[in-house]
Amino acid sequence: MSDFTTDRSSATGLFEAGIAHHRAGRLDEARGFYERTLAAIPRHGDALHLLGVIAIQRQQYAQAFDLICRAIEISEQAIYFDNLGSALFGWGKLTAAAESHQQAIALDPQSFRAHNNLGNVLHRMRLPAAAAASFRAAIVLNADFAEAHSNLGNVLRELAEPEMAAEHCRKAIALNPEFGEAHNNLGNALRTRGKLVEAAECYRRAQRLMPQEAQVPLNLGIVNREMGKPDEGIAYFRQALALRPSWAEAWSNLLFSLSFAEKVTPDAYLREALTFGRIACEAVRPYTAWSIDATPGAPLRVGFVSGDLRSHPVGYFLEGVLAHVDPARVRLYAYSTRPIEDALTARIKPRFAVWRTLVGLNDEQAARAIHDDGIQVLLDLSGHTDSNRLPVFAWKPAPVQASWIGYFASTGLAAIDYVVGDEWVLPPDEAGHFVERPWRLPHGYLCFTPPEPPVEIDASRREAEAPPTFGYLGDFSKVNDRVAAVWAKILRRVPGSKLFLKAFQFGNDAEREAARARFGALGIDSERLVLEGPSPRAEYLAAYNRVDLVLSPFPYPGGTTTAEGLWMGVPVLCKRGDRFLGHLCESVVRSVGLDDWIAADEDDYVAKATGFVHDRRALAALTATLRARVLASSLTDAPRFARTLEDAFAAMWRTYESAA
Template sequence: MNRQQRRAAAKQGPGPVGLATGGANPSHEKVSALFGAAVAHQRSGRLAEAERICRQILEIEPNHSDAHHCLGVLAFQVGRCDIAAAFIANAIALKGDEPTMHSNLGNALKGLGKLDEAIASYRRAIALRADFADAYSNLGNALGDQGRPDDAIESYRRALAINPRFVDAHKNLGNALLKQGKLSEAAASYAKALALNPNAADAHNNLGVTLKDWGKLDEAAASYRKALAINPDYVDARINLGNLFREREDPDGAVVSYRQALAIEPNNLDAHHNLATALGDQCKFGEAIESYRFVLAREPNLAEAHNNLANVLKHQGRLDAALESYERVIALKPDFAGAHGNLLLTQHYADGISNAELLAAARRFGDQFDRKAEGEVFSNDRSLGRRLRIGYVSGDFQQHPVGFLLARVLEAHDRAAFEIFCYANSTNVDHVTERLKKAADHWRSIVGVSDADAEAMIKRDRIDILVDLSGHTAKSRLLLFTRRPAPVQASWLGYFGTTGLRSIDYLVMDEATVPAGEERWFTEAVVRLPYGRFCYAPPEYAPDPVDPPSLKRGYVTFGSFNNVAKIGAGVISLWAAVLQATPGSRLLLKWKSFDNEGVRRRFGDAFRAAGVVEERLELRGFSPHREMLAQYGDIDIALDPFPFGGGLTSCEALWMGAPVATLPGDRPASRQTIGFLNLLGLSDCVAHSPTEYVSCATALAADSDRLMALRHSLRRRMTASPLCDGARFTPTLETAFRQMWNRWRAGEPAASFEAQGMGERNPAEAA
């Protein structure tokens, strides 16, 4: 999960400083002429010459208030806010109440972080001059810095009511609205600024940020490029363009853009940080780590950099180091939700983590982020048997495990009994997205939408049951659920453990994944579906299975296409034992991280240390999905890792005709494949000990006739089973939804239960 990109948007600044062109108390014409020259130099940017002249004036007339003011403005312009505040305070003491001086004193005090005093200065300026638009805009900046966004917006609007052509106020209003997630209003403000000044590069840049958050990526790219056409050295725009390339899953374009930013500002930490992230996307892990360490050497406590460094360590399979780094992030920034999620996800990969430890980490997340129950009263219609409104929330409505495991469910939902809403948290659209859109009744984008606004949207839709499909994975919106936008809330499909949130009422699982008595490891009530918790929709482009490769090669090839983070020391040792027990056999591992030479070398060394010589191990990197599926034709038997087994990966192996040997443990992530195998009548591929795991794998390897039969029958078996039959699977999920709803209707708390199997679409409801 890489959800903490540092965005370098243009920063709001103070309104224009003002200097009178005539001295308030000149002693003679020479001083007046000198002051006029100083103002001219200040306005043309010749600050040193302006300062020299002002000091010359003070030698002649020490109490010249405008010269003191001018020196304060000059000091502010070079970042010396302390000196600026002193000079401007002197000017006010000498001249009395002058609105511009009070406003500029506010700018200096704001620069010193003295927000209360700055706000008082701006308010004094406004009291002296009610139509002082600059002071209202500057007041808005200070209020925003003080964490008062609504007051800041009101102040900008007052400035614009006085001066509708005030470009900076339009831009600052846009910035404030953008921070609140009010994207359409922010875009409108930037558009007004650009109508007044088409060459405002910062407005083009920030409009691009708004459009990107809105999911309008092409328009965002055009805005960034307009900013760069005006100012080719605009580093923020180059960084933001790189961020957009990453959003489009184009790390090559992102790297180019970040490097262009660094050519302009070699020490820009935002550019180094985001470059590191893009290098990680390219599996250039060594370079990525080097860039993160460059950033951390200068900002040792930057939580986002520690988090993303941990992501790279995880992609390398270095789980202990990754977990240590995530813990450091949480210590630095306890409210960093993404780091909590990354830690929880990585704990599921790691061996030696107990269910008790998983639960404790999840509860820590819940304790940090669950909102205090406020006795929310919902007005949802409680009529018996009415059509329920189901809302699915995910950032993965695309070619992703969630997309492949949801499509047939959406298509099979009983539209007479359920109205389906999908809340999409991703700008990515592909053929799976289009399929899901067609299957849903309503499609809503929540990309860039604040949790508060998404909550309001869901309440307007009158959702009865809101279903999280992400858990602690990328693009999760779990914090939205803490706002309790729906009366019943559940988590299903995209995660394999407890969320830790009291605001999630139910976790949808099955008997294989969560056996009876294991509910104690979950903060949610556990609902068990009778046919498993997945319904797989294989892609139409999946090639037909081919004969087991051992028939031609004369030796058996085992394989795993699982994430390298799942392949720990215990897995390597056991897989080496499988190879040693199967003379002449080979092992093929495939995952995108194997595109990295360092990862290949590390895993190669680990297998050699376990007794597997180089020629018996093949490591392959990324391939497009269709090509990856075809490469199952290069293995005879799939090996499931542990303690985190395959989900979609096991479904794909079975669909391509490769039986999967699995070793389930006591945590849900290790028990995903067992459910598939039981449904398909392959319970003999389920081991209950490491020794039995080796026996399962070697027994399959020794039975070439069975391998051939399975290769050409597994797809037919899957098609006929609830694993791929949405018409059989979906009613069980709908029954579970009805039971959840009935408990809420009756005022009963959430409680674990077993959902019914095949039966009526609309089971009788309790009164």
Template sequence: MTAADAELQRAIEAHQSGDLSTAIHGYRCVIENDSLQAEAWHLLGVALHQQGEHTAAVQHIRRAIELCGTNEAYYCNYGTALLAAGQTADACRQLERSLELEPARAEFHFNYANCLKQSGQLDRAVASYRQALQLRPAYPQAQNNLGNALMEQGLLDEAAGCFRTALASQPTFADAHHNLGNTLLRQEQHDEAQSHFAVAAKLAPQRPEFLQSYFLSLSYEVDVNAQQRFDLHRLWGAQIDGLHPAATAFANTVIAERRLQIGYVSADFREHAVADFLEPILANHDPVRCQVTCYTNVATPDERTEQLRGYGGQWRSIAELTDAQAAELIRGDGIDILVDLGGHTAGNRLGIFARKPAPVQVTGTGYGWTTGLPSMDYRLTDAIADPPGESRRHTEELVRIPHGMLCFQPPATAPDVTPLPGSNDGTITFGGFHRHVKLNERTMKLWAQILERVPGSRLMLKDRAFRHAHVVERIRNLCDACGISRERVLWETGSDSRCDHLAMYGKVDIALDTWPYNGSTTTCEALWMGVPVVTLAGDSYVGRMSASLLTQVGLPELIAQTEDEYVDCAVRLAGDFAALQRLRGDLRDVMRSSPLCDGPGYTRALEASYREMWRRWCDARHSARRAS
């Protein structure tokens, strides 16, 4: 063995042991001594790819192919590096070349399938994954990726089967546990989904997204208290903070009263319930004092997107950008205050905030818990949702908006308020238009008491998930266990039309809120349609959202502090037809003139809070300079 061969062998051994830096140094030494050593170029490219340096990897593996164009592994790894570098079309061509040279290699079909999937060719990707599995039946990675492709096609049962097969051969495969959890969640099988998320989070603590999926799946669980939720969020924050240390130096001009650059980050600049709370902010911001930039994580804009965009300000699409790229964009835009509007909900970009691209960072509308991020400075709330003096369950400093943290934009497509349905035959219909996951034993037992004390009354439940038979069966069994007769329950799945959804309130006399997770959009919609909402205040933000909204509208008498008060309030209201009819006729006008729908007033208070945050940051910078 020559000295060059020995050097290459040592580099390969370091590579195989996971010591990438030593391997890379060794491969470079071999190339310096022999620039025609194709395998050293190839393996150096592979190591760079594994280290995340995909562009450099492409260059080095290309050189290996120039030196030896008949090695099928070179083409395979070249295609894989090209795919990671975002050059999908060229990647597919190189992976096809590897298959031409060696069609019987399962991993070649696997890599080609990954490329097809990334380019959106799901049918061809599925076929290629299946080919890989024919060649190597025990191939958990191929089973996992096939499951992901099938899930994208909506074939959830088959996808779940793939993940289970992968786990049968590799029980510690964290990605498969996580993907199975996501599939089960889409099938409304929450309990089993939670168990797989928990396993994934335990197996891969270096993957914060697994822990995030776990605590999101617990959102509506009664047995998880506020402190436990806070601990999980804080652990997630520590995990992602360790991966992406926050920036500490900023070039922003330290002048307290200058025009502020405000950035809003959201996946809900589209037809979505959260947009009802975003629109008043965009429509009423002060362009003299604040320049607004919206960072939209919306892959497919719709009419609502264009409507929101019409309020002015700057728009930046970040849907195709990585968190690191988006953070650099935001930093380059000179944003002073960056506002998160999603928390841990779908499409969130908290990874951007972990990198701290703006001096001041705030989380607001869209999520009811702390983000857990050390780099998030403030959380918007109000004195009802988060009363002063209560236990600290947030990593951010609370900023309370004076009249309530939410401002609602009534939907333009809402139908007119209809007459009280109970006035026809004296039958009261209670409504629960909540997601079925909010329906728990404690809530249903309270509803059972209300129905028992209001003879002849009915309960209308509405959720699109009732299109699934197993969801309906679960809620029916819950009704049985809580003493609600099946003949007194009306089931509605509704349509995808918001106008049709709102029209369903025409069949409801009184809306009943859920506990411990209240409604927010649901509460606002019911009130706008003339339907009073009875709520039971809980011990956290998500359990006091409706209390905050009802306070803004001037209906504190509908807020119960105990279970007995909750039942009594609903029963008392059901027995007063005159009061119900009065509310039915007045609620829309009352709501329209209340702080809840006062877009200009709310936005002035919000932007005044931003200004105070900025002053504090400027003061801290001036103090630091004086001290140095």
């Protein structure tokens, strides 16, 4: 009996020594004492549990899972289940992680940390409303829990409550000024509200506090890009990749920025994209066999993968077409990559035979779901834009894969067979810009859905004696220094003219003042600028009534904004590009027969802009008929475009079958 008491007393000392080392961050020493504790008492649940915690800290999640499960076999404690959930979360097993945290809460409903951890899992599963409820529960239990306030702020931003999000982040910072994640999340909330300068400062504070956290330079890259500083953005994206070399999100942001960087050639872009493609394929096992419905006359199974099946340019170019796709020829499947849905989502959902969400699924699970649906032709509608799931395509879940609508450069993935475009965006001499093979649709590769109800065109303000107003109603980050200089030259050559700029960046004073200073340095007085922030779509479209001629930027021109401007009766001037992206505006204006609105170079751009507004009578005659011209063009001919798309899918499939 005395020997047993001695052994237990000794084990207690060993265990307490392990805890002291653990708290001091000396993990090797702590692990040694926990192992010696177990040598004395093999069924010491706390020692097993804390060995599991050390494994979590070292990102050894499978080992952590095994150790904590052994602890639970000895004693079912709430904290054990909570940390088991953390191990599963790190391991990527989100459903099981959520169940473990829920079990912890069932055992100890007052565990504010378990509620917070459950919220983190639900957030990763792209269930923001449920995550917010868990974070709120944690705050109710502990109002001074800074981590939960920060997490709630982050998820409220996603739920379109940026002001409340900022409030919770500021509360977290007040509780813990050195909490880097709260500074980062406050930056996210401010960026959502268009307060880019303030957001950048928050990210810089976060970076000082968390120099090894890759998310922070990623966010700094995004906010710098949105402020019109693409080179700085690219540098930050490279910082993020230096910390996490295989992070797909950082790669996508880098490639998106490189696609329109002034000094990056198409060949240089492709080299970077191919590097991403190789990394994306390193840990995958691509499918080589598919279960295809071979029933004679069965419709082709076509899947769309996108996070933008909503009020978004992708949605605007899809809605009209989907209404005319023949279900006897094509059976449509939607694979949504984000939880946000709106009125446009509700309108297009019935057009799909099957609607699935990939939210909460890892890449392998998402690929399996698509493969199990027997998809024959799978289209990516995002490219390297937000909420893409390009790594899923590396698994080759469908035998034919293509990129369409959502991007304008190579994805870098050899597993994607085609890039869909037209003769204007994919000229033969630029095919080498892509790892994908070009597939050219006739009469344009976009079909614009005219807004309903129509926004009235007000021609009364286009008075011949009034000085003209040039306009650009799109993302101001596309207006690089060369574009600003060319636009300033146009304003100087047209006395009394104004430049109307409407962008989300101009929703706050700091960005408006920065734009005024930028044009002021080019000799343009601030009274010649009209700067306006974002507004609902109908109000945004009506704003074109205040413009005589739209100036499209370069090398990143407008696509959706070009179609919207033309539909509102305002002609759009663009400059000829040297790659898919640069040809985007060209494709839209050519589809309505406005070939003479494409400038050969910057000098021609200035000459055309000044010449078109000088002949006010001709300009008025064009604008008076422009909407009718758009509605009679291939740009809005949804029935014909739907047949063209069906034919393209069928031809892609025949090409695959003939090669198989």
